[in-house]
Amino acid sequence: MQLKTFKTIKERWEDIWIFGLDISNTAIVGMMKLQLENIVVIGIATSGLVSIGYLLLIDSLWISIFPAIIIFLINAIAITAFYQYDQTARSRIKARQAIIEITFETIHNGPLQNLDRVLRLLKGEDLPIHKLLPELEKELQHLNQELRGIYEFWQQETFTQEPSLYLGNRTVINLQDPLHEILYQVYSHTLERDFPCFRTLKLKIRTFEPIDESNLTLENKRGLCRFLEEALCNVGKHATGVTCLQVTLSLSGGCYTLSIVDDGLGVKSSRESRGTQQFKNLARQIKGKFRRVPLSPQGTICELSWH
CATH class of the missing domain: 1.10.287 (Helix Hairpins)
Structure with a gap:
Protein backbone atom coordinates (compact mmCIF):
# COMPACT_ATOMS: atom_id res chain seq x y z
CA MET A 1 0.00 0.00 0.00
CA GLN A 2 1.46 3.34 -1.04
CA LEU A 3 1.48 6.03 1.63
CA LYS A 4 0.28 9.44 0.60
CA THR A 5 2.86 12.18 1.00
CA PHE A 6 1.96 15.71 2.12
CA LYS A 7 3.59 18.95 1.09
CA THR A 8 4.16 21.80 3.52
CA ILE A 9 4.58 25.49 2.87
CA LYS A 10 7.85 27.18 3.60
CA GLU A 11 8.48 28.34 7.15
CA ARG A 12 8.44 32.05 6.33
CA TRP A 13 5.09 31.69 4.53
CA GLU A 14 3.72 29.78 7.50
CA ASP A 15 4.81 32.64 9.77
CA ILE A 16 3.10 35.13 7.46
CA TRP A 17 -0.04 32.91 7.45
CA ILE A 18 -0.20 32.81 11.24
CA PHE A 19 0.58 36.54 11.57
CA GLY A 20 -2.11 37.44 9.02
CA LEU A 21 -4.66 35.28 10.80
CA ASP A 22 -3.70 36.91 14.09
CA ILE A 23 -4.34 40.40 12.67
CA SER A 24 -7.64 39.44 11.08
CA ASN A 25 -8.76 37.55 14.20
CA THR A 26 -8.00 40.55 16.38
CA ALA A 27 -10.01 42.80 14.04
CA ILE A 28 -12.97 40.38 14.01
CA VAL A 29 -12.98 39.92 17.78
CA GLY A 30 -12.63 43.67 18.29
CA MET A 31 -15.94 44.22 16.50
CA MET A 32 -17.81 41.75 18.72
CA LYS A 33 -19.85 43.26 21.57
CA LEU A 34 -22.63 40.92 22.60
CA GLN A 35 -22.02 37.62 24.39
CA LEU A 36 -24.15 35.61 21.94
CA GLU A 37 -22.46 37.37 19.07
CA ASN A 38 -19.07 36.32 20.46
CA ILE A 39 -20.06 32.65 20.60
CA VAL A 40 -21.46 32.66 17.05
CA VAL A 41 -18.42 34.42 15.55
CA ILE A 42 -15.98 32.18 17.40
CA GLY A 43 -17.88 29.09 16.20
CA ILE A 44 -18.00 30.27 12.58
CA ALA A 45 -14.33 31.34 12.52
CA THR A 46 -13.10 28.11 14.12
CA SER A 47 -15.21 25.99 11.76
CA GLY A 48 -13.91 28.02 8.83
CA LEU A 49 -10.29 27.47 9.81
CA VAL A 50 -10.84 23.74 10.29
CA SER A 51 -12.60 23.53 6.91
CA ILE A 52 -9.75 25.34 5.16
CA GLY A 53 -7.21 23.03 6.77
CA TYR A 54 -9.25 19.95 5.80
CA LEU A 55 -9.68 21.04 2.17
CA LEU A 56 -5.98 21.74 1.83
CA LEU A 57 -5.21 18.40 3.45
CA ILE A 58 -7.30 16.64 0.77
CA ASP A 59 -5.06 18.32 -1.81
CA SER A 60 -2.03 16.92 0.04
CA LEU A 61 -1.04 20.33 1.47
CA TRP A 62 -0.44 20.52 5.19
CA ILE A 63 -0.90 23.94 6.77
CA SER A 64 -0.83 24.73 10.47
CA ILE A 65 -4.24 25.88 11.68
CA PHE A 66 -4.10 25.03 15.37
CA PRO A 67 -1.84 27.97 16.36
CA ALA A 68 -4.27 30.28 14.54
CA ILE A 69 -7.24 28.76 16.39
CA ILE A 70 -5.48 29.10 19.75
CA ILE A 71 -4.54 32.73 19.03
CA PHE A 72 -8.12 33.46 17.97
CA LEU A 73 -9.55 31.97 21.16
CA ILE A 74 -7.06 33.86 23.34
CA ASN A 75 -7.89 37.12 21.53
CA ALA A 76 -11.61 36.46 21.86
CA ILE A 77 -11.38 35.85 25.61
CA ALA A 78 -9.05 38.80 26.27
CA ILE A 79 -10.85 41.37 24.12
CA THR A 80 -14.30 40.28 25.33
CA ALA A 81 -13.15 40.59 28.95
CA PHE A 82 -11.71 44.04 28.25
CA TYR A 83 -14.93 45.12 26.51
CA GLN A 84 -17.07 43.95 29.41
CA TYR A 85 -14.82 45.79 31.87
CA ASP A 86 -14.96 48.94 29.73
CA GLN A 87 -18.76 48.79 29.51
CA THR A 88 -19.07 48.29 33.26
CA ALA A 89 -16.76 51.24 33.92
CA ARG A 90 -18.70 53.45 31.50
CA SER A 91 -22.01 52.45 33.11
CA ARG A 92 -20.69 53.35 36.55
CA ILE A 93 -19.42 56.72 35.33
CA LYS A 94 -22.74 57.43 33.63
CA ALA A 95 -24.70 56.45 36.75
CA ARG A 96 -22.43 58.61 38.94
CA GLN A 97 -22.84 61.56 36.58
CA ALA A 98 -26.62 61.12 36.60
CA ILE A 99 -26.64 61.18 40.42
CA ILE A 100 -24.51 64.35 40.41
CA GLU A 101 -26.90 66.05 37.97
CA ILE A 102 -30.01 65.02 39.92
CA THR A 103 -28.46 66.18 43.20
CA PHE A 104 -27.49 69.53 41.68
CA GLU A 105 -30.99 70.05 40.28
CA THR A 106 -32.50 69.27 43.69
CA ILE A 107 -30.17 71.73 45.43
CA HIS A 108 -30.49 74.36 42.69
CA GLU A 162 -38.08 53.98 43.76
CA PRO A 163 -38.08 56.61 40.97
CA SER A 164 -39.13 59.78 42.78
CA LEU A 165 -38.65 63.54 42.77
CA TYR A 166 -37.97 65.71 45.83
CA LEU A 167 -39.68 69.12 45.79
CA GLY A 168 -38.76 70.49 49.19
CA ASN A 169 -40.55 70.61 52.55
CA ARG A 170 -40.25 66.81 52.52
CA THR A 171 -42.60 66.63 49.53
CA VAL A 172 -41.81 63.63 47.32
CA ILE A 173 -43.69 62.64 44.16
CA ASN A 174 -43.63 59.32 42.33
CA LEU A 175 -42.30 59.64 38.78
CA GLN A 176 -44.26 56.57 37.72
CA ASP A 177 -47.51 58.53 38.06
CA PRO A 178 -48.99 60.08 34.87
CA LEU A 179 -47.06 63.13 33.70
CA HIS A 180 -50.01 65.53 33.84
CA GLU A 181 -50.60 64.58 37.49
CA ILE A 182 -47.00 65.05 38.65
CA LEU A 183 -46.70 68.33 36.75
CA TYR A 184 -49.77 69.59 38.58
CA GLN A 185 -48.12 68.64 41.89
CA VAL A 186 -44.97 70.54 40.89
CA TYR A 187 -47.06 73.53 39.82
CA SER A 188 -49.07 73.63 43.05
CA HIS A 189 -46.06 73.14 45.31
CA THR A 190 -43.93 75.79 43.57
CA LEU A 191 -46.63 78.46 43.63
CA GLU A 192 -46.88 78.01 47.42
CA ARG A 193 -43.27 79.12 47.80
CA ASP A 194 -42.65 82.62 49.13
CA PHE A 195 -41.30 84.41 46.08
CA PRO A 196 -41.90 88.19 45.90
CA CYS A 197 -43.43 88.30 42.42
CA PHE A 198 -46.04 85.65 43.27
CA ARG A 199 -47.64 88.20 45.62
CA THR A 200 -48.88 90.32 42.70
CA LEU A 201 -50.48 87.43 40.80
CA LYS A 202 -54.19 87.95 40.21
CA LEU A 203 -54.96 85.40 37.49
CA LYS A 204 -53.54 81.87 37.28
CA ILE A 205 -54.50 79.64 34.34
CA ARG A 206 -53.28 76.07 34.20
CA THR A 207 -54.13 73.16 31.92
CA PHE A 208 -52.38 69.79 32.10
CA GLU A 209 -53.75 67.42 29.47
CA PRO A 210 -53.08 63.66 29.67
CA ILE A 211 -50.52 62.71 27.01
CA ASP A 212 -48.89 59.63 25.50
CA GLU A 213 -45.75 59.01 27.58
CA SER A 214 -44.46 55.97 25.69
CA ASN A 215 -41.49 57.93 24.28
CA LEU A 216 -40.51 59.43 27.63
CA THR A 217 -38.22 57.79 30.17
CA LEU A 218 -38.47 58.39 33.91
CA GLU A 219 -35.44 60.68 33.62
CA ASN A 220 -37.20 62.63 30.86
CA LYS A 221 -40.20 63.08 33.17
CA ARG A 222 -37.87 64.20 35.96
CA GLY A 223 -36.35 66.76 33.60
CA LEU A 224 -39.76 68.10 32.57
CA CYS A 225 -40.73 68.50 36.22
CA ARG A 226 -37.51 70.38 36.97
CA PHE A 227 -38.07 72.54 33.90
CA LEU A 228 -41.53 73.56 35.13
CA GLU A 229 -40.26 74.12 38.66
CA GLU A 230 -37.39 76.37 37.63
CA ALA A 231 -39.49 78.30 35.10
CA LEU A 232 -42.02 79.06 37.86
CA CYS A 233 -39.22 79.99 40.27
CA ASN A 234 -37.89 82.44 37.68
CA VAL A 235 -41.34 84.01 37.42
CA GLY A 236 -41.51 84.29 41.20
CA LYS A 237 -38.09 85.93 41.43
CA HIS A 238 -37.79 88.08 38.31
CA ALA A 239 -41.22 88.79 36.73
CA THR A 240 -41.72 92.15 38.43
CA GLY A 241 -45.34 93.32 38.35
CA VAL A 242 -46.68 90.01 37.05
CA THR A 243 -50.46 89.70 37.28
CA CYS A 244 -51.22 86.77 34.96
CA LEU A 245 -49.57 83.36 34.77
CA GLN A 246 -50.56 80.69 32.24
CA VAL A 247 -49.14 77.16 32.44
CA THR A 248 -50.19 74.49 29.93
CA LEU A 249 -49.29 70.99 28.84
CA SER A 250 -51.06 70.38 25.54
CA LEU A 251 -51.02 68.49 22.25
CA SER A 252 -51.38 70.31 18.95
CA GLY A 253 -50.59 69.01 15.47
CA GLY A 254 -48.81 65.96 16.88
CA CYS A 255 -46.53 68.15 19.00
CA TYR A 256 -46.56 68.23 22.81
CA THR A 257 -45.81 71.57 24.46
CA LEU A 258 -45.15 72.49 28.08
CA SER A 259 -45.47 76.26 28.23
CA ILE A 260 -45.10 78.89 30.99
CA VAL A 261 -46.23 82.42 30.06
CA ASP A 262 -46.25 85.51 32.30
CA ASP A 263 -46.86 89.24 31.82
CA GLY A 264 -44.12 90.49 34.15
CA LEU A 265 -41.10 92.64 33.26
CA GLY A 266 -38.65 89.76 33.59
CA VAL A 267 -34.87 89.92 33.25
CA LYS A 268 -33.08 90.49 29.95
CA SER A 269 -29.67 88.85 29.95
CA SER A 270 -27.46 87.47 27.17
CA ARG A 271 -25.70 85.11 29.59
CA GLU A 272 -26.75 81.47 29.28
CA SER A 273 -27.49 80.14 32.75
CA ARG A 274 -26.93 76.62 34.03
CA GLY A 275 -30.69 76.04 33.90
CA THR A 276 -30.85 77.06 30.23
CA GLN A 277 -28.04 74.64 29.42
CA GLN A 278 -29.91 71.83 31.20
CA PHE A 279 -33.14 72.57 29.35
CA LYS A 280 -31.40 72.60 25.98
CA ASN A 281 -29.85 69.25 26.88
CA LEU A 282 -33.29 67.92 27.90
CA ALA A 283 -34.72 69.14 24.59
CA ARG A 284 -32.05 67.16 22.74
CA GLN A 285 -32.82 64.05 24.80
CA ILE A 286 -36.53 64.14 23.96
CA LYS A 287 -35.83 65.28 20.37
CA GLY A 288 -37.63 68.54 20.95
CA LYS A 289 -37.04 72.29 21.17
CA PHE A 290 -36.56 74.75 24.02
CA ARG A 291 -37.15 78.47 23.86
CA ARG A 292 -37.37 81.39 26.23
CA VAL A 293 -38.32 84.67 24.54
CA PRO A 294 -39.73 88.04 25.65
CA LEU A 295 -43.27 89.03 24.70
CA SER A 296 -44.56 92.42 23.59
CA PRO A 297 -45.22 94.80 25.29
CA GLN A 298 -43.94 92.82 28.29
CA GLY A 299 -43.82 89.28 29.56
CA THR A 300 -41.92 86.08 28.88
CA ILE A 301 -42.74 82.71 27.33
CA CYS A 302 -40.69 79.69 28.34
CA GLU A 303 -41.53 76.37 26.72
CA LEU A 304 -40.40 72.89 25.75
CA SER A 305 -41.96 71.12 22.79
CA TRP A 306 -41.47 67.60 21.47
CA HIS A 307 -43.15 65.00 19.25
Whole structure:
Protein backbone atom coordinates (compact mmCIF):
# COMPACT_ATOMS: atom_id res chain seq x y z
CA MET A 1 0.00 0.00 0.00
CA GLN A 2 1.46 3.34 -1.04
CA LEU A 3 1.48 6.03 1.63
CA LYS A 4 0.28 9.44 0.60
CA THR A 5 2.86 12.18 1.00
CA PHE A 6 1.96 15.71 2.12
CA LYS A 7 3.59 18.95 1.09
CA THR A 8 4.16 21.80 3.52
CA ILE A 9 4.58 25.49 2.87
CA LYS A 10 7.85 27.18 3.60
CA GLU A 11 8.48 28.34 7.15
CA ARG A 12 8.44 32.05 6.33
CA TRP A 13 5.09 31.69 4.53
CA GLU A 14 3.72 29.78 7.50
CA ASP A 15 4.81 32.64 9.77
CA ILE A 16 3.10 35.13 7.46
CA TRP A 17 -0.04 32.91 7.45
CA ILE A 18 -0.20 32.81 11.24
CA PHE A 19 0.58 36.54 11.57
CA GLY A 20 -2.11 37.44 9.02
CA LEU A 21 -4.66 35.28 10.80
CA ASP A 22 -3.70 36.91 14.09
CA ILE A 23 -4.34 40.40 12.67
CA SER A 24 -7.64 39.44 11.08
CA ASN A 25 -8.76 37.55 14.20
CA THR A 26 -8.00 40.55 16.38
CA ALA A 27 -10.01 42.80 14.04
CA ILE A 28 -12.97 40.38 14.01
CA VAL A 29 -12.98 39.92 17.78
CA GLY A 30 -12.63 43.67 18.29
CA MET A 31 -15.94 44.22 16.50
CA MET A 32 -17.81 41.75 18.72
CA LYS A 33 -19.85 43.26 21.57
CA LEU A 34 -22.63 40.92 22.60
CA GLN A 35 -22.02 37.62 24.39
CA LEU A 36 -24.15 35.61 21.94
CA GLU A 37 -22.46 37.37 19.07
CA ASN A 38 -19.07 36.32 20.46
CA ILE A 39 -20.06 32.65 20.60
CA VAL A 40 -21.46 32.66 17.05
CA VAL A 41 -18.42 34.42 15.55
CA ILE A 42 -15.98 32.18 17.40
CA GLY A 43 -17.88 29.09 16.20
CA ILE A 44 -18.00 30.27 12.58
CA ALA A 45 -14.33 31.34 12.52
CA THR A 46 -13.10 28.11 14.12
CA SER A 47 -15.21 25.99 11.76
CA GLY A 48 -13.91 28.02 8.83
CA LEU A 49 -10.29 27.47 9.81
CA VAL A 50 -10.84 23.74 10.29
CA SER A 51 -12.60 23.53 6.91
CA ILE A 52 -9.75 25.34 5.16
CA GLY A 53 -7.21 23.03 6.77
CA TYR A 54 -9.25 19.95 5.80
CA LEU A 55 -9.68 21.04 2.17
CA LEU A 56 -5.98 21.74 1.83
CA LEU A 57 -5.21 18.40 3.45
CA ILE A 58 -7.30 16.64 0.77
CA ASP A 59 -5.06 18.32 -1.81
CA SER A 60 -2.03 16.92 0.04
CA LEU A 61 -1.04 20.33 1.47
CA TRP A 62 -0.44 20.52 5.19
CA ILE A 63 -0.90 23.94 6.77
CA SER A 64 -0.83 24.73 10.47
CA ILE A 65 -4.24 25.88 11.68
CA PHE A 66 -4.10 25.03 15.37
CA PRO A 67 -1.84 27.97 16.36
CA ALA A 68 -4.27 30.28 14.54
CA ILE A 69 -7.24 28.76 16.39
CA ILE A 70 -5.48 29.10 19.75
CA ILE A 71 -4.54 32.73 19.03
CA PHE A 72 -8.12 33.46 17.97
CA LEU A 73 -9.55 31.97 21.16
CA ILE A 74 -7.06 33.86 23.34
CA ASN A 75 -7.89 37.12 21.53
CA ALA A 76 -11.61 36.46 21.86
CA ILE A 77 -11.38 35.85 25.61
CA ALA A 78 -9.05 38.80 26.27
CA ILE A 79 -10.85 41.37 24.12
CA THR A 80 -14.30 40.28 25.33
CA ALA A 81 -13.15 40.59 28.95
CA PHE A 82 -11.71 44.04 28.25
CA TYR A 83 -14.93 45.12 26.51
CA GLN A 84 -17.07 43.95 29.41
CA TYR A 85 -14.82 45.79 31.87
CA ASP A 86 -14.96 48.94 29.73
CA GLN A 87 -18.76 48.79 29.51
CA THR A 88 -19.07 48.29 33.26
CA ALA A 89 -16.76 51.24 33.92
CA ARG A 90 -18.70 53.45 31.50
CA SER A 91 -22.01 52.45 33.11
CA ARG A 92 -20.69 53.35 36.55
CA ILE A 93 -19.42 56.72 35.33
CA LYS A 94 -22.74 57.43 33.63
CA ALA A 95 -24.70 56.45 36.75
CA ARG A 96 -22.43 58.61 38.94
CA GLN A 97 -22.84 61.56 36.58
CA ALA A 98 -26.62 61.12 36.60
CA ILE A 99 -26.64 61.18 40.42
CA ILE A 100 -24.51 64.35 40.41
CA GLU A 101 -26.90 66.05 37.97
CA ILE A 102 -30.01 65.02 39.92
CA THR A 103 -28.46 66.18 43.20
CA PHE A 104 -27.49 69.53 41.68
CA GLU A 105 -30.99 70.05 40.28
CA THR A 106 -32.50 69.27 43.69
CA ILE A 107 -30.17 71.73 45.43
CA HIS A 108 -30.49 74.36 42.69
CA ASN A 109 -34.29 74.47 42.77
CA GLY A 110 -34.45 74.28 46.57
CA PRO A 111 -31.70 75.47 48.94
CA LEU A 112 -29.99 77.71 46.35
CA GLN A 113 -33.25 79.56 45.79
CA ASN A 114 -33.49 80.19 49.54
CA LEU A 115 -29.85 81.30 49.63
CA ASP A 116 -30.61 83.71 46.79
CA ARG A 117 -33.40 85.21 48.88
CA VAL A 118 -30.98 85.67 51.78
CA LEU A 119 -28.54 87.51 49.50
CA ARG A 120 -31.33 89.69 48.13
CA LEU A 121 -32.35 90.62 51.67
CA LEU A 122 -28.79 91.61 52.47
CA LYS A 123 -28.18 93.56 49.26
CA GLY A 124 -31.47 94.81 47.92
CA GLU A 125 -33.88 95.74 50.68
CA ASP A 126 -33.21 98.76 52.84
CA LEU A 127 -34.66 97.33 56.05
CA PRO A 128 -33.79 98.45 59.56
CA ILE A 129 -31.73 95.92 61.46
CA HIS A 130 -34.54 94.97 63.85
CA LYS A 131 -36.69 93.91 60.84
CA LEU A 132 -33.88 92.45 58.75
CA LEU A 133 -32.61 90.01 61.39
CA PRO A 134 -35.94 88.16 61.83
CA GLU A 135 -36.29 87.83 58.05
CA LEU A 136 -32.76 86.45 57.77
CA GLU A 137 -33.37 84.04 60.64
CA LYS A 138 -36.54 82.75 58.97
CA GLU A 139 -34.80 82.22 55.62
CA LEU A 140 -31.79 80.52 57.21
CA GLN A 141 -34.04 78.19 59.18
CA HIS A 142 -35.86 77.33 55.97
CA LEU A 143 -32.50 76.72 54.27
CA ASN A 144 -31.45 74.43 57.11
CA GLN A 145 -34.69 72.44 56.82
CA GLU A 146 -34.29 72.11 53.05
CA LEU A 147 -30.75 70.76 53.32
CA ARG A 148 -31.76 68.27 55.99
CA GLY A 149 -34.78 67.26 53.93
CA ILE A 150 -32.57 66.53 50.90
CA TYR A 151 -30.27 64.39 53.05
CA GLU A 152 -33.22 62.40 54.41
CA PHE A 153 -34.66 62.04 50.90
CA TRP A 154 -31.43 60.61 49.48
CA GLN A 155 -31.16 58.19 52.37
CA GLN A 156 -34.68 56.95 51.67
CA GLU A 157 -34.10 56.97 47.90
CA THR A 158 -31.04 54.74 48.31
CA PHE A 159 -33.02 52.36 50.50
CA THR A 160 -36.20 52.08 48.41
CA GLN A 161 -34.75 52.50 44.88
CA GLU A 162 -38.08 53.98 43.76
CA PRO A 163 -38.08 56.61 40.97
CA SER A 164 -39.13 59.78 42.78
CA LEU A 165 -38.65 63.54 42.77
CA TYR A 166 -37.97 65.71 45.83
CA LEU A 167 -39.68 69.12 45.79
CA GLY A 168 -38.76 70.49 49.19
CA ASN A 169 -40.55 70.61 52.55
CA ARG A 170 -40.25 66.81 52.52
CA THR A 171 -42.60 66.63 49.53
CA VAL A 172 -41.81 63.63 47.32
CA ILE A 173 -43.69 62.64 44.16
CA ASN A 174 -43.63 59.32 42.33
CA LEU A 175 -42.30 59.64 38.78
CA GLN A 176 -44.26 56.57 37.72
CA ASP A 177 -47.51 58.53 38.06
CA PRO A 178 -48.99 60.08 34.87
CA LEU A 179 -47.06 63.13 33.70
CA HIS A 180 -50.01 65.53 33.84
CA GLU A 181 -50.60 64.58 37.49
CA ILE A 182 -47.00 65.05 38.65
CA LEU A 183 -46.70 68.33 36.75
CA TYR A 184 -49.77 69.59 38.58
CA GLN A 185 -48.12 68.64 41.89
CA VAL A 186 -44.97 70.54 40.89
CA TYR A 187 -47.06 73.53 39.82
CA SER A 188 -49.07 73.63 43.05
CA HIS A 189 -46.06 73.14 45.31
CA THR A 190 -43.93 75.79 43.57
CA LEU A 191 -46.63 78.46 43.63
CA GLU A 192 -46.88 78.01 47.42
CA ARG A 193 -43.27 79.12 47.80
CA ASP A 194 -42.65 82.62 49.13
CA PHE A 195 -41.30 84.41 46.08
CA PRO A 196 -41.90 88.19 45.90
CA CYS A 197 -43.43 88.30 42.42
CA PHE A 198 -46.04 85.65 43.27
CA ARG A 199 -47.64 88.20 45.62
CA THR A 200 -48.88 90.32 42.70
CA LEU A 201 -50.48 87.43 40.80
CA LYS A 202 -54.19 87.95 40.21
CA LEU A 203 -54.96 85.40 37.49
CA LYS A 204 -53.54 81.87 37.28
CA ILE A 205 -54.50 79.64 34.34
CA ARG A 206 -53.28 76.07 34.20
CA THR A 207 -54.13 73.16 31.92
CA PHE A 208 -52.38 69.79 32.10
CA GLU A 209 -53.75 67.42 29.47
CA PRO A 210 -53.08 63.66 29.67
CA ILE A 211 -50.52 62.71 27.01
CA ASP A 212 -48.89 59.63 25.50
CA GLU A 213 -45.75 59.01 27.58
CA SER A 214 -44.46 55.97 25.69
CA ASN A 215 -41.49 57.93 24.28
CA LEU A 216 -40.51 59.43 27.63
CA THR A 217 -38.22 57.79 30.17
CA LEU A 218 -38.47 58.39 33.91
CA GLU A 219 -35.44 60.68 33.62
CA ASN A 220 -37.20 62.63 30.86
CA LYS A 221 -40.20 63.08 33.17
CA ARG A 222 -37.87 64.20 35.96
CA GLY A 223 -36.35 66.76 33.60
CA LEU A 224 -39.76 68.10 32.57
CA CYS A 225 -40.73 68.50 36.22
CA ARG A 226 -37.51 70.38 36.97
CA PHE A 227 -38.07 72.54 33.90
CA LEU A 228 -41.53 73.56 35.13
CA GLU A 229 -40.26 74.12 38.66
CA GLU A 230 -37.39 76.37 37.63
CA ALA A 231 -39.49 78.30 35.10
CA LEU A 232 -42.02 79.06 37.86
CA CYS A 233 -39.22 79.99 40.27
CA ASN A 234 -37.89 82.44 37.68
CA VAL A 235 -41.34 84.01 37.42
CA GLY A 236 -41.51 84.29 41.20
CA LYS A 237 -38.09 85.93 41.43
CA HIS A 238 -37.79 88.08 38.31
CA ALA A 239 -41.22 88.79 36.73
CA THR A 240 -41.72 92.15 38.43
CA GLY A 241 -45.34 93.32 38.35
CA VAL A 242 -46.68 90.01 37.05
CA THR A 243 -50.46 89.70 37.28
CA CYS A 244 -51.22 86.77 34.96
CA LEU A 245 -49.57 83.36 34.77
CA GLN A 246 -50.56 80.69 32.24
CA VAL A 247 -49.14 77.16 32.44
CA THR A 248 -50.19 74.49 29.93
CA LEU A 249 -49.29 70.99 28.84
CA SER A 250 -51.06 70.38 25.54
CA LEU A 251 -51.02 68.49 22.25
CA SER A 252 -51.38 70.31 18.95
CA GLY A 253 -50.59 69.01 15.47
CA GLY A 254 -48.81 65.96 16.88
CA CYS A 255 -46.53 68.15 19.00
CA TYR A 256 -46.56 68.23 22.81
CA THR A 257 -45.81 71.57 24.46
CA LEU A 258 -45.15 72.49 28.08
CA SER A 259 -45.47 76.26 28.23
CA ILE A 260 -45.10 78.89 30.99
CA VAL A 261 -46.23 82.42 30.06
CA ASP A 262 -46.25 85.51 32.30
CA ASP A 263 -46.86 89.24 31.82
CA GLY A 264 -44.12 90.49 34.15
CA LEU A 265 -41.10 92.64 33.26
CA GLY A 266 -38.65 89.76 33.59
CA VAL A 267 -34.87 89.92 33.25
CA LYS A 268 -33.08 90.49 29.95
CA SER A 269 -29.67 88.85 29.95
CA SER A 270 -27.46 87.47 27.17
CA ARG A 271 -25.70 85.11 29.59
CA GLU A 272 -26.75 81.47 29.28
CA SER A 273 -27.49 80.14 32.75
CA ARG A 274 -26.93 76.62 34.03
CA GLY A 275 -30.69 76.04 33.90
CA THR A 276 -30.85 77.06 30.23
CA GLN A 277 -28.04 74.64 29.42
CA GLN A 278 -29.91 71.83 31.20
CA PHE A 279 -33.14 72.57 29.35
CA LYS A 280 -31.40 72.60 25.98
CA ASN A 281 -29.85 69.25 26.88
CA LEU A 282 -33.29 67.92 27.90
CA ALA A 283 -34.72 69.14 24.59
CA ARG A 284 -32.05 67.16 22.74
CA GLN A 285 -32.82 64.05 24.80
CA ILE A 286 -36.53 64.14 23.96
CA LYS A 287 -35.83 65.28 20.37
CA GLY A 288 -37.63 68.54 20.95
CA LYS A 289 -37.04 72.29 21.17
CA PHE A 290 -36.56 74.75 24.02
CA ARG A 291 -37.15 78.47 23.86
CA ARG A 292 -37.37 81.39 26.23
CA VAL A 293 -38.32 84.67 24.54
CA PRO A 294 -39.73 88.04 25.65
CA LEU A 295 -43.27 89.03 24.70
CA SER A 296 -44.56 92.42 23.59
CA PRO A 297 -45.22 94.80 25.29
CA GLN A 298 -43.94 92.82 28.29
CA GLY A 299 -43.82 89.28 29.56
CA THR A 300 -41.92 86.08 28.88
CA ILE A 301 -42.74 82.71 27.33
CA CYS A 302 -40.69 79.69 28.34
CA GLU A 303 -41.53 76.37 26.72
CA LEU A 304 -40.40 72.89 25.75
CA SER A 305 -41.96 71.12 22.79
CA TRP A 306 -41.47 67.60 21.47
CA HIS A 307 -43.15 65.00 19.25
